[in-house]
Amino acid sequence: MDIDYEACWQLPVSSKTDHAFYIPNNAKFHFFVDSFSLCGKYEQTKLVFNNFLSNDKEDEKYDHLCKACLKKKQKLE
Numbered sequence: 001m002d003i004d005y006e007a008c009w010q011l012p013v014s015s016k017t018d019h020a021f022y023i024p025n026n027a028k029f030h031f032f033v034d035s036f037s038l039c040g041k042y043e044q045t046k047l048v049f050n051n052f053l054s055n056d057k058e059d060e061k062y063d064h065l066c067k068a069c070l071k072k073k074q075k076l077e
Contacts, residue, residue, distance in 0.1 A: 007033045009053035009065065012042045029053050031069040039068035 009029040015021050030037040035045055058065070 007031070009058065010044075011051040012037070013044055013051070023051060028064055028066045029069075030066045031073045037066070037069055038072040039066050041066075 008031070010032050011023045011027045012030055013021050014024055030039060030042055032038075032042070032044070036043050062070075
């Protein structure tokens, strides 16, 4: 499994009013660089959950990726 934890696909984690962390059922993977998603919608620390997508699985999960993050990531490559 090839994961660069400084820049990786990760599911966003939300919290309820009682500070319980969870991953929404309809969540898509966002590309996080230094705790910020490329689309600008999310900020989070990397190691809350083991909810990473390995770089070699990116093509297989295309439908589950944030389109804005994917577009910006492709411009960076």
